[in-house]
Amino acid sequence: MSGNIVSVTDPNPRAGAILTVDLGAVVANWTQLRDRVAPAECSAVVKADAYGLGVPRIVPALAAAGCRTFVVAQLEEALAVRRALEPVAPDAQIFSLGGLPAGCAGDFLANRILPVLNHLGEIAAWRDVAASRGEVLPAVIHIDTGMNRLGLGPDELDALAAHPEWLEGIDVRYWMTHLACADEFDQPMTAEQRDRFRAALARLPKAKASFANSSGIFHGKDHHFDLARPGCALYGVNPTPHLANPMRDTVRLDARLLQVRHCAPPMTVGYGAAHRLTGPARIATIGVGYADGYMRSLGGKGHIIVDGVAAPIVGRISMDLITIDVTGLPESAAQPGRLVELIGPHRPVDQVAAEGGTIGYEILTSLGRRYHRIYLGG
Missing domain, CATH: 3.20.20.10 (Alanine racemase)
Known part of the structure; x- marks a missing residue:
C-alpha cells in the first residue's frame, strides 16, 4: 500500500537537503x-x-x-x-x-x-x-x-x-x-x-x-x-515485514549535489581511502552526512537515486557529506545543485535501514535538524 510522496520544487536554495513529511x-x-x-x-x-x-x-x-x-x-x-x-x-x-x-x-x-x-x-x-x-x-x-x-x-x-x-x-x-x-x-x-x-x-x-x-x-x-x-x-515503517507494507510512506528526503568531479586510478575517495578507483569515474558529492541521520554504516553499501537511477555510495559517509559514483549516468543528470533522492518512493525507509544494518525506527528518529522541512496536508 506504500504510497509515494511526490518530489518537491526547491523551496530553499540555502538548505543542503529537504525533508518532506506527509x-x-x-x-x-x-x-x-x-x-x-x-x-x-x-x-x-x-x-x-x-x-x-x-x-x-x-x-x-x-x-x-x-x-x-x-x-x-x-x-x-x-x-x-x-x-x-x-x-x-x-x-x-x-x-x-x-x-x-x-x-x-x-x-x-x-x-x-x-x-x-x-x-x-x-x-x-x-x-x-x-x-x-x-x-x-x-x-x-x-x-x-x-x-x-x-x-x-x-x-x-x-x-x-x-x-x-x-x-x-x-x-x-x-x-x-x-x-x-x-x-x-x-x-x-x-x-x-x-x-x-x-x-x-x-x-x-x-x-x-x-x-x-x-x-x-x-x-x-x-x-x-x-x-x-x-x-x-x-x-510508514512496515509492521508486517513478512508481507508487503500495508502503510503509506510518510517521508521523503531529497539532498543537493554539491560537486561532480572526474577521477581516475589510483585515486581514492573519502576518509581512510576506503574506496579505490578501478577505472575512470565521475564522483558526485552530496551535502548530507551522519550528522543528518544518514548513517555511517551505509558507506559503501547504500544507493542514492539520481534522475531515477540508483547510484552507489562509495567511500565512507562523513559528518556532512556523501560521495556517490555517477559514472553510468549522463552528465546532464548529475549536475551541481540538482536534488537527488535519499529516502522516498525508490528508497523506502525500511530499505535504507536494511542496507545500513538497522531498522526503520532508527533512521526516522535520527533525521537531523539541518534539513529544510516541508509538511504536506494535515
Missing part, C-alpha cells in the same frame, strides 16, 4: 489502524519527537483526526505533547512510559499526564501522593510479560495480587504490557505474552488493558484488548 499519510496510517482495532481504541506513540518527524505538527494532525490518547517515553516529551494538544484536543490523555521520577508528581498532575507505574515503589509513591491530596489519582500500571525491562516482574505481580489495597487512591486506567517479538510472526512469544497478560489480569482489579504495538495489531483481534499503541507503523 501529514495526510500519517493520519491515513492512524485511521487504517484505528479501523483495524475497532472497537478497541487506537492511540498514537509520539515519543522521540514523533519518531523524528516533529511533535508540533504530527500531534495536532492526529488529534484533529480523532486520536485522543498519546504515548511518550519521558516526562519532558509529555509536556511538549500537552502543549501541542492544548489548542486542538485539551481533553486528550498522555501516557509517560518512563515511570514516576522522584519529585515530579506535581508536573504530572498540573499537566494531566498519566504516569506509567513500573514497579511497586512507584505504586507506593503515587499512592502517597493521592493520600496527601485526599484524591484518587489516575495512572497506568505496566506488567512485564517477558521483556525484562520495565514493569512489574513475577514477584511484584504476586505481591500486588495478594495486596490489592496497595492500589488504594489509584484509579488504574489501564494495565499494559510491551511486546518483545511482535514483528516476527513465526515467533511464539507474542501469543505467550498475550496468555501471561490475560492470566495477570485475572488476578488483578478490573481495568482496561493495553497490549498491541504496531505489529501486534496485525496478529488479530485477540491481541487488541482495549487500547492499541502503534508507533512505527504510523510513520
Whole structure:
C-alpha cells in the first residue's frame, strides 16, 4: 500500500537537503489502524519527537483526526505533547512510559499526564501522593510479560495480587504490557505474552488493558484488548515485514549535489581511502552526512537515486557529506545543485535501514535538524 510522496520544487536554495513529511499519510496510517482495532481504541506513540518527524505538527494532525490518547517515553516529551494538544484536543490523555521520577508528581498532575507505574515503589509513591491530596489519582500500571525491562516482574505481580489495597487512591486506567517479538510472526512469544497478560489480569482489579504495538495489531483481534499503541507503523515503517507494507510512506528526503568531479586510478575517495578507483569515474558529492541521520554504516553499501537511477555510495559517509559514483549516468543528470533522492518512493525507509544494518525506527528518529522541512496536508 506504500504510497509515494511526490518530489518537491526547491523551496530553499540555502538548505543542503529537504525533508518532506506527509501529514495526510500519517493520519491515513492512524485511521487504517484505528479501523483495524475497532472497537478497541487506537492511540498514537509520539515519543522521540514523533519518531523524528516533529511533535508540533504530527500531534495536532492526529488529534484533529480523532486520536485522543498519546504515548511518550519521558516526562519532558509529555509536556511538549500537552502543549501541542492544548489548542486542538485539551481533553486528550498522555501516557509517560518512563515511570514516576522522584519529585515530579506535581508536573504530572498540573499537566494531566498519566504516569506509567513500573514497579511497586512507584505504586507506593503515587499512592502517597493521592493520600496527601485526599484524591484518587489516575495512572497506568505496566506488567512485564517477558521483556525484562520495565514493569512489574513475577514477584511484584504476586505481591500486588495478594495486596490489592496497595492500589488504594489509584484509579488504574489501564494495565499494559510491551511486546518483545511482535514483528516476527513465526515467533511464539507474542501469543505467550498475550496468555501471561490475560492470566495477570485475572488476578488483578478490573481495568482496561493495553497490549498491541504496531505489529501486534496485525496478529488479530485477540491481541487488541482495549487500547492499541502503534508507533512505527504510523510513520510508514512496515509492521508486517513478512508481507508487503500495508502503510503509506510518510517521508521523503531529497539532498543537493554539491560537486561532480572526474577521477581516475589510483585515486581514492573519502576518509581512510576506503574506496579505490578501478577505472575512470565521475564522483558526485552530496551535502548530507551522519550528522543528518544518514548513517555511517551505509558507506559503501547504500544507493542514492539520481534522475531515477540508483547510484552507489562509495567511500565512507562523513559528518556532512556523501560521495556517490555517477559514472553510468549522463552528465546532464548529475549536475551541481540538482536534488537527488535519499529516502522516498525508490528508497523506502525500511530499505535504507536494511542496507545500513538497522531498522526503520532508527533512521526516522535520527533525521537531523539541518534539513529544510516541508509538511504536506494535515
